[in-house]
Amino acid sequence: MMMMMEEEEQQQQLDSQGGNLKTAENNREVSLYAVQCSKCNKWRLISTLEEYEDIREASLQNPWSCGNKDDKSCEDPSNIDIDSTRIWAMDKPNLPKSPAGFERGMTIRRDCSRLDVYYETSNGKKLRSTTEVQKFLEANPGYKAAGIMISDFSFRAPRVLENTIPEEIVSKKKTKTSSMAVDDYIYDY
Ligand SMILES: [Zn+2]
Numbered sequence: 001m002m003m004m005m006e007e008e009e010q011q012q013q014l015d016s017q018g019g020n021l022k023t024a025e026n027n028r029e030v031s032l033y034a035v036q037c038s039k040c041n042k043w044r045l046i047s048t049l050e051e052y053e054d055i056r057e058a059s060l061q062n063p064w065s066c067g068n069k070d071d072k073s074c075e076d077p078s079n080i081d082i083d084s085t086r087i088w089a090m091d092k093p094n095l096p097k098s099p100a101g102f103e104r105g106m107t108i109r110r111d112c113s114r115l116d117v118y119y120e121t122s123n124g125k126k127l128r129s130t131t132e133v134q135k136f137l138e139a140n141p142g143y144k145a146a147g148i149m150i151s152d153f154s155f156r157a158p159r160v161l162e163n164t165i166p167e168e169i170v171s172k173k174k175t176k177t178s179s180m181a182v183d184d185y186i187y188d189y
Helices: 049-057 130-139 141-145 167-172 182-186
Strands: 002-007 027-038 044-045 087-091 102-108 115-121
Touching: 027 049, 027 102, 044 049, 130 141
Parallel strands: none
Antiparallel strands: 002 027, 002 087, 027 044, 102 115
């Protein structure tokens, strides 16, 4: 039932002079979603955020397995490797699905130390904390009338898997005294 999300550098864009890659580091976005089979432990890519949120919302009650995908079984080879070609983050189980009219997104800090969750409203406003959501819901009573509650929002962020952070970023970081093993993340709930 474990899940992962991936951060991938967006395509680096050269400016008109050519060669300016300055922005690349700030432009990481979640681009892939993967779920681990509860039976064979293989990782499978999930094609849409919506499908991923559905699986995550019920991950403790309904552990996901390969058979949940119509065209897959546990015998099929895994279609994704969790390695340092991409930055991966371990998501929390059972997070509420994004309420109608809001899209949950996240950004990764430049040093890859952590992710920050936000909710984007239909008119493009980004809410970055429970307090901001509360204020927004109070200012826009239509959402509450539609049954949307503060408990439909969660700012619990996935944790970046340290062994998938690119070498050049790791070496820029100041020496850290503690280094956690992957298992600490996986069982951290
Ligand atoms: Zn399987």
